[in-house]
Amino acid sequence: MEPRKKILVTGAAGALAKKVIENLKKEYKIVAIDFRTKVDLGIPVESYKIDYNKRLFEDIFREHQFEGIIHLGRISAQEMNRFSRYNANVIGTRKLFDLALKYNVPKVLVLSTYFVYGASAYNPSLLDETTPLKASELTMDLVDSVELENLSTIYLYKHPELNITILRPCNIAGPGVRNTFSLLLSEKRSPVLWGFSPLMQFIHIDDMRDAICTAFEKNIPGIYNIAPGDYIGFQDAIKAAGSTPISIPSIPPKLTESISRFLKWKSFPPYLINYFKYPVIIDGSLFEKTFNFLPKKTLSDIFNYYKSLK
């Protein structure tokens, strides 16, 4: 019997990574790593707490011959300051790519985010993958997300042997997800901006897991948005999830920012205020056609889950 192929999954402590690992562990031998903590994922999965920027990280590559890397690890703004985050997310990813090159890893999947497009009043709808990434124009706190994308794109074209796939999903939501908008859906009272209800897209964590596994297995290098062709206004989403919208003054913009800083509301950070105002609707059709992928869960499935928690 042929030994199972090994893959490296980063960001193992996150809910999405756990789902991906669970899905792939029958087929692959998984080595799971995380910046923050050593995660107990059961016996067949080797798990490490490791800093990608430390020399020790290379030992993992020396010890295992990886068939692929699924890079889901990302330090969020709530976890570290801007400088440390840049080091972890951008410099750390460069280290990961360099090691992948050195140890001949034939495929790498990178999880990005739709945040990189930036929320602006001037955004047209259905942004495709060629749209310029303007998030860093809005806030320094998203520079690391944009830089991580740029770095991945450089490696995608400079080193085609890495077969890099970059995924830019819309809001991921569902059990265990702790990103900003899923936190808002799970709260009893959620901040909304007075007079604004931007159109949004949500993908269920199970569909996102399937999208990652499909893209990894089929490995067609490139950059892909991932978003269902169904939409909802933010305030309607909050209500559909059983939460009560709390209106925060929206003009002048500086007042909104001050309120956000003063409240220190984890799910209403000042650097994401524009995302509470303007839509960032992405076109997921390229991914759907290329990978013959359609999400199975509906918006109602997502909101009913959050409603059931209250």
Next chain:
Amino acid sequence: MAQKKTSLLSKILDDNKLQDYINVFPNSVGSYGYDAWGFNIRNMKNNMRLIKYLYEDYFHAEAFGLENIPKNGRCLIIANHSGQLPFDGSFVGYAMLTNPHGPRAPKAMMERFIPSVPFIGNWLNSLGSVIGDPVNCERMLEKEEAVIVFPEGVRGSNKLYKLRYQLQRFGNGFMHLAMKHDTPIIPVGIVGMEESIRSYADIKPLAKLLGMPVAPLVIPYFFKSKVYIHFGKPMYFKNDIHKETDIKHRVDMVKAAIDELLQEGLAMRTAYLEAQKEIKK
């Protein structure tokens, strides 16, 4: 209770034949009634009552040349812009939705700053207004939609009252799109909206503070004014020139056609006002 309200509203819409028009609405919407541009079928149905009231009862609007609007297929509705708030777009939309020759629900391209105005941006968005970006317009034309464009943009909608009925500079974007996508242009002249909300000055420091392109000094009141909307004959332009100066020439042809329709509307309104005076005497 909410169900009861909706039923009552539906009944009112049925009585006024609006529901029949809305039923032929061509937009495809998702599970919560939204399309990719923020149009929301539920909000549209609810808000159409207000538009209907403003159009029919408050401004006594009348539309002419509705037979010039293609019953289906892509088209660009090019109109003059005025009135500070973009109700002119809603009125053209209402006239097209209730067109006896073939109702259509157009999308309207709105000024780029409008999404940054609380409530108004979202409200117009839910009625089918879309940020005036060529990418949006191209995608909608590819879907065979009728798209309303105001080439004057904010120069027209937020001009001062003293400049009423003076067409401001037209952008060339709509002509490029019409030529590239082989789309007929329907020129439209709107008379009456210029007087609805009157701006006497632009308070630039306030605009800067609020993060908006203009802060008009207005009397916060909808002045009653008889509204005339004239739809002109379709204009066709081949995709056969490449110099911007030639494009400008074609843009000026459309502008001249709109000006002609405006003069027609103004003449009708003068006659209407004189007749009203006679009645009062």
